[in-house]
Amino acid sequence: MQADRLLANIDVAVLAGGLGTRIRGVLGDTPKVLAPIAGRAFLGHLLDQFAACGAQRVVLCLGYLADRVTMWLERKERHDALDLVCRIEPQPLGTAGALRHARDALRSDTVLVVNGDTFTDVDLRAFVEAHRRSEAEASVLCVEVPDASRFGRVEIGPDGRIRRFVEKAPGSGTINAGMYLLSTTFLDRIPATGAISLERDVLEVVPSGTLNAHVIQARFIDIGTPESLAAAASVIIGHSIT
Secondary structure: OOHHHOOOOOEEEEEEOOOOHHHHHHHOOOOHHHOEEOOEEHHHHHHHHHHHOOOOEEEEEEOOOHHHHHHHHHHOOOOOOOEEEEEEOOOOOHHHHHHHHOHHHOOOOEEEEEEOOEEEOOOHHHHHHHHHHHOOOEEEEEEEEOOOOOOOEEEEOOOOEEEEEEOOOOOOEEEEEEEEEEEHHHHOOOOOOOOOOHHHHHHHHOOOOOOEEEEEOOOEEEOOOHHHHHHHHHHHOOOOOO
């Protein structure tokens, strides 16, 4: 499979509707997904990563300050290779609720779901191939980090399946990197009503062994705090597209 065609038949859904309360003091009325990183919006870096791997259709699940994102797309960002679709939630629906709201725009049998505030220098080819080999309905990208205290840990069995998600604690560990490959069967089981979290209300409650874990060692950043936002450029700039 050519790296530049990797995502040609896989729709991408970006979860970009969060309030960004922890970094609002830094960003003001700029939505988190448009946080300036090394001279351009964080979302621009994500779209570059998808485009380099042959993505054709990207669905942006928007909420808080969605108009700022749509204006940015219209005025500043051009990704001619991408069919960019915006779905704006009518009220806060949570990450799983946002996916449910955008379900009609997701057409592929497998969907790459990405948190709009995380970036991982991931070999997407290896992630897709591992997901297909696993024959699981859902795969979670997991990354080893020196400090897992902000994120909690993922406990993985010898078969590569996730046994459980563990509470936050100091020290190094393997964490959920906020990137998933989900089958349409899995997506269609998301409850139809209410505001629900993909992590807490969906992934953490499925039977043990349902989710495949793809564990990597790679550069990773979550821009959810002022400190991690300040460090984002060093992670993103110079990353390799594979």
